[in-house]
Amino acid sequence: MTYSLRIADIPVTERPRERLLTHGPKILATAELIAILLGTGQGHGKLSAVGLGQYILQQLSKHQRDPLAVLRDVSAAELMQIPGVGPAKATTVLAAIELGKRAFQSRPGERTLIDSPAAAAAALSQDLMWQNQERFAVLLLDVKNRLLGTQVITIGTATETLAPPREIFREVIRQGATRVIVAHNHPSGNVEPSQEDIELTRQLLMGGQFLSIPVLDHLILGDGNHQSLREITTLWEDCPQGD
Incomplete structure (x- = not known):
């Protein structure tokens, strides 16, 4: 998959939403799950949503950190430092993380x-x-x-x-x-x-x-x-x- 392409230019069967509906969420890469939350891409190089999701993971993995561990406790300010992530995308990601925590922790x-x-x-x-x-x-x-x-x-x-x-x-x-x-x-x-x-x-x-x-x-x-x-x-x- 070429991450600089727009989602609309990716074959329908390869788009994250369609793959999730067909195969379920477990088959998706982490970048694809983030892409669904982001909705759109951009940032440096006019990345697709999937490309931007991949770029976010790369930024979070700096200094040999586990990007998912960082993502679990990331702040809106930290996300918005990443090119292509504004308030709307940052709050959507944070809301999804918090919802996942609450669902997992529900007793x-x-x-x-x-x-x-x-x-x-x-x-x-x-x-x-x-x-x-x-x-x-x-x-x-x-x-x-x-x-x-x-x-x-x-x-x-x-x-x-x-x-x-x-x-x-x-x-x-x-x-x-x-x-x-x-x-x-x-x-x-x-x-x-x-x-x-x-x-x-x-x-x-x-x-x-x-x-x-x-x-x-x-x-x-x-x-x-x-x-x-x-x-x-x-x-x-x-x-x-x-x-």
Whole structure:
């Protein structure tokens, strides 16, 4: 595809909107998705909308940055510094980014059945997924694993948070929950557990045994991903929770 062409000069079957309607959005390149938001092109070289989308990604990837990570938190002023992007295009892109965040972070309603790590991560994503500080939260459940609510227990620095087991179980008991899933985020986006994460999980499982409050899982969230410690460790075999 020649990115200096107008969209009208591109064969119909190759135009972003038509490709999306025919094949769905997942098949489109990131530049094509941006092009649909931009509507028109221009800028240096009279780029097409797709060419301008590609150029925006190139500008955002300066200094070896991930352009999508930059785009997630970009400001209108930063976008409008790019030739060809004015207030209308910048606000359209920002509105789409914010809408995507809200759709991704929307949590299920109360009494929703939490029956998988993915369901638990969805319920906790608003509190944990995109935060730039470590947070420790709990997912409060009833005896049938239905959602009662969520609660952030502690907020730490960009690299460390403290979550004493006593505070965690105090909140669980105060809220009248009978089961719990604990979770925290890694602002770096790396969802692999540290040795400290493993040790804290062990302490919580022992506390769950003593209090007869099963700890069903410990999730790590970050940058759109999640990891279940129950799935990747033998801790639940060492400390059965009776669930």
